[in-house]
Amino acid sequence: MASVDPARPGASPLRRFLVDQMRNIAPVFTLLVLVLFFSFASSSFFTVANAKNIASQVSITGIIAVGLTFVILTAEIDLSVAAIANVIGITVAYFTLQPDYVNIANMPLNGVLAVGLTLLSCFAFGCLTAFGVTKIGIPSFIMTLAVMQIANGVSALLVRGQIAYNFPDVVTTLGSGSIFGIRWTIIVCLIFLAAAHFVLTYTRFGRYVYMVGGNREAAEYSGVNVKMIIAAVMIISAMCSGVAGMLGVAYFGSAQQNQFDTFLLDAIAAVVVGGTSLFGGRGGIGNTIVGLLVLGVLNNGLDHIQIDSFLKILIRGLILLVALIINVYAQVLRETGPQTD
């Protein structure tokens, strides 16, 4: 009879657990260290008010990161998220009546209609990416780079160097308002995170996302429509970016070109720092939440200890590099781990 692989000597259960969970443990550990460090280094850091601050600062990034989590779980990438957020924020302003001094040839519509049309255009961007990646077969890295340029181009055409200030009421409320002292953006972000977690963990689609990321070939030979799954995650990513863009412009109070440029790196960093595998199939929303908090605490904490703002950029780069090393190393450890064929 066929026998079971005996556990290899030296592969103790604890070691195996640690190797297996490295991608989950490392980010949480990083977060704890950062919180402890900043709490000691600055008296103003460890307060309820600042906690709310951090949450609010990462909320827009968080909504983008939700979509990116789906994409990265399938081992694809979406570089167009920030550009789509930008163009969608501008689009919603384009459909809103602007003050007289804003010189934009726009098309004011009823608020609900404006939001609906904006979401539709966001969907169109997602479909464009999905089409390029799955039907034509352009690698997502390149396709989303092109879509990023296209989105930036549309943004430029719509605002022509101007700044728009007015948005539909519902967008303004969700983007800049609060309820019970908590910003709506935080609540929206939490809803997105919760919904994504539910979809990824409890639905058939979510399972397919993980399986496609885990072994695309095996998924296809198991009768999973891999292209459909990839197309879906690309559209989900575009929709999340679009919502983030609408709330983002209201959060900032204005819509203009290049406003979201830093969000691309932040959103990718949040997902990857959190421990979702760049090779797909491992990780999830839990990881993304930790990743968001690491980034949020880091950005916010560095402000509290009044560090050279240029050094801040360097430090973020180094933290990202360390996270990437852990991310790749965790995968290598797993693959060379105790079980082989």
Next chain:
Amino acid sequence: MPEAKFAGGGGEGPPLLELQAVSKSFGGVAALRDVDFSLLRGEIHGLVGENGAGKSTTMKIIAGVHTDYEGAMRIDGREVRLRSPRDALAEGVGMVHQELSTVADLSVAENVFLGAHPLTRFGVVDWARMNAEARRQIASLGLDLDPRARMGSLPVGLQQLVELSRVLFSGARILILDEPTSALSPPEVARLFQVLRRLRGEGRSVVFISHFLDDVLEISDRVTVFRNGRKVVTEATARLDKEAVIGHMIGRHMAEMHMGEAADLAGDDARPVTLEVREASLGRALDRFSISLRAGEITGVYGFMGCGQIELARALFGKLPLGGGEVRLDGRPVRFRSTAAARRAGIAFLPESRRMMLFRAEPVYKNVSIAILGRIGRVLLKPAREREIAAEHARDLQIRPPQAGIPLGSLSGGNQQKVALAKWLTFLPRVLILVEPTRGMDVGAKEDVIRILKSLRDRGVAILVLSTEPETILTLADRVTVMKKGAATREFSHGRIAKSDLLAAA
């Protein structure tokens, strides 16, 4: 012709290359035992034997790929010990492998000179010289090719000749060709043979490894047969025929003794046809191939590696689009645009390698449920049900250990294979397609898989087994189609067939 065959060389002087009592083992398993082999000057020497008989191992020793062996090798009567393919080439031994190593996006001339482009005084590539040299080189093989043509635009046969010319150009006197005709059409084979005869005329020696016995008998002066790591015989081709070669390959006396050497087929034409393939074609892989799969039967397709089995299986599962022909499921024409569509129509598929069908990092139950998720819950997952199903299969298929929650990667290979099979068993498929279903499994797991497949057949599934191992086909099949270069050459549906019948038809 047969009389003239031997004229090129032979007889005079020591053999160009000689192996004496060569043995080689891989991790304690003997792959070659006491092999003597000689190659004469100006000779085309055919090398035949089943998979794993030792022909490739022998040639890799000669080509300097395997360096730790026992025994002696002599070239020109001088004892040599080759340490690398580069060493071998310095001694004039060049090998053309089965998989082309040409670069499709470079020109013919660049491929001929790959890695050794002639340079001008200024250190840049001397295109004029390179193209002229390449043209001369290729012309010497009797070909008229534009050296500037893109390699990928040439038919496979010509690409192979270009690669051949590269090996020749690097000074090889001994050419080893591994399965050179497997991808070639008859006219291309004829051209290759012309070239080989020309080379023989120049006094070079060729070792021609092939599964295609007709080709071997046509081109070789002498033939050496391997079986189970031993050389069985070296004989002048004139004194051999196909039957005799097959006899040497499988051993006359073993033929009747072992299971898997012969089988009684039980095809019944009264059974309804579930899946019918009519005149399917697909690039170079399938050539008007037809087959009917009947409910309650296992249909075997036997053929050598590269005969088109893999493509046939993928086309039937909606992974590759057919170029022409028709597929009918229960009498209705079908055309699957995705593997998901094929699955929904009731077709199940297990590819040839475990890596392609399993998720090593995921628990057993997710590996089992992946193909049936939609049937146990449209939108929401039902993990409890998934585990229950997986546990049931683990029990039925005797998967060890019978735990649905452990990572798949911690199971042995045979048990992983059973898990892969399990994913198609919760709901009986209409058609089950398997490529090399028992390859590389230990005996126990192999028997389990055979038992499972036979019980599925008895429950009315139409099963298609594609394999390059005759034993697999003979053990499982109720009817057999032999496939050669994309076409069906022979069908067996009842009566007793032996391994030699399969080999003779392929």
